[in-house]
Amino acid sequence: MIQTLVSSQGRQQHPTFIRSRIGNRRKLRVPGRLTWRDASGALRFVSVVTRDVSDVDAFVECQVPASIPLYRLVHFQIERSGRDSVELPAVLRQGKVLSAVYRVGPYRTATGTPQGYALRLLIEPAHAMPVRTRPSLASAN
Numbered sequence: 001m002i003q004t005l006v007s008s009q010g011r012q013q014h015p016t017f018i019r020s021r022i023g024n025r026r027k028l029r030v031p032g033r034l035t036w037r038d039a040s041g042a043l044r045f046v047s048v049v050t051r052d053v054s055d056v057d058a059f060v061e062c063q064v065p066a067s068i069p070l071y072r073l074v075h076f077q078i079e080r081s082g083r084d085s086v087e088l089p090a091v092l093r094q095g096k097v098l099s100a101v102y103r104v105g106p107y108r109t110a111t112g113t114p115q116g117y118a119l120r121l122l123i124e125p126a127h128a129m130p131v132r133t134r135p136s137l138a139s140a141n
Contacts, residue, residue, distance in 0.1 A: 030082030065113040
């Protein structure tokens with residue numbers, strides 16, 4: 001289990017190995033939406049704006065206060081008006097993408113809610129290796 005360190009000022013400081021990113025992020029501001037089910041099973045949603053995106057993750061900023069727990073599964077969708085962006089990864093142009101909240105941004109002092117969320121897009125790897133089949137063995141009776 002990876003634990004974060006808390007400094008005396010209350011800010012979370014992450015070890016350097018957590019800061020490494022899988023994909024190359026591009027600064028891109030397009031409107032989107034997150035939908036998820038809360039602990040009681042009620043459907044929740046919030047409008048967001050992307051801050052940066054890559055082929056495998058994105059950081060989104062909420063337009064209104066929202067509390068989404070760490071590691072919650074959410075559906076991330078770019079609004080139709082933003083899907084025409086050339087820099088947007090192809091997977092985000094298609095519609096809803098199942099994602100996991102893997103980092104919660106700093107908290108707003110006025111509302112006590114996070115300013116944004118880092119999402120890991122739960123997609124099949126683009127360059128998945130084909131499954132090897134075992135060669136059939138000839139057997140003599």
